[in-house]
Amino acid sequence: MVVEHDTSARFSEYAHPERLVSTDWLQEHLGTPGLVVVESDEDVLLWDTGHIAGSVKIDWHLDLNDPVQRDYVDGEAFAALMSRSGIARDSTVVIYGDKNNWWAAYALWVFSLFGHEDVRLLDGGRAAWEAEGREYTTDAPEPVATDYPVVERDDSRIRAYKDDVLAHLGAPLIDVRSPEEYSGERTTAPAYPEEGALRAGHIPSAQNVPWGRAAAEDGRFRSLGELDAIYRDGAGLAEGDDVVAYCRIGERSSHTWFVLHHLMGFENVRNYDGSWTEWGSAVRVPIVQGSEPGTVPGR
């Protein structure tokens, strides 16, 4: 049961406008059967302080990551999460969150690994909702458990492992971290905790496009023209390119994955979630320091 798409003119220029909804659309559609609203934030308590009525919280760390192995949850755990969140396999899911939808995009990417068909982002996330003075509630919803099937995660299309990236060297890579992390001045985002990478720098030939550039000041995605200027003119991406995006643990780069794939229409975009915390600690992988992309060593 697919809830109608948001046909706002503003989204029509994107490759997959059906992946976005506006605040107006969401307000009008709250409570529509088949629609489940999900909040996903960096701060695990933010939802508890107030959220869009009826929304369920999905935490990137507690719900989407495997607690033991460095990996995402498996099909069974995902099905259990969906069931207790009241999400059926054919539900329309709209995800929103803090920080320009950083973690919301991450959640959407994980949903996509499990092939959940209809998953969309609220353009602008919490910031846009709040800026328009729209309401929050602290009432917790009581989702009715669903019979979500156990679906095996498909990592082959939109996820890259370290070996995939090594094989990909020479093709376009987008490093979405801050310039300081890219150059090797530091291994973590400014003002973020040290998450352990032994070496600093970037993957040879990667272009540095900090993820936040895809968002406008109000937290909404930039227009297609602006995105073209950033990623095609600026970072040299061309039609038909296979692209791998990475950051530190794969969350900021899922935002960029969303932009490149769903908004700009690049067909083959993968998120390397091992990202710098893996690459920067791996033995004998090539690294470039400084603000230039550098070249791929001969093989």
Next chain:
Amino acid sequence: MRGPLPRALADTREDFLALGVKDRLQLLLEFSDELPALPAEYEGHPDLLERVEECQSPVFIFVEVVDGVVTMHATAPREAPTTRGFASILAQGLNGLSVGEVLDDVPDDYPQTIGLGEAVSPLRVRGMTALLARAKRQVREKSAA
């Protein structure tokens, strides 16, 4: 020599551990709401405040030692309730203690012992550990002067 864990911190630990994981989040939220605003004299003095780099959200602390008694102030934005909750637990637990009690009786791994790892993830608890370490360092510096 290490004495028993100071009363307020011991009570907080007992309260958290008595709860199920979900209710621990609610208690953390209550702490978050209880974090007092900075005293007026620090509002205009960001230079006095130390940023806790290990936390995801901008959190700043300032520790006072007056006549051997410790007071910890902290500020973090409303959008960072978890971090506010961490700071509030520590401020409530440390305020009024003597220098010796803070340095000797509060173990550095206190944040790992109150049952928050399962509730908010060990990764996030690291931020609270860093808050405590910085607060203790300030106590050490300010009591040595």
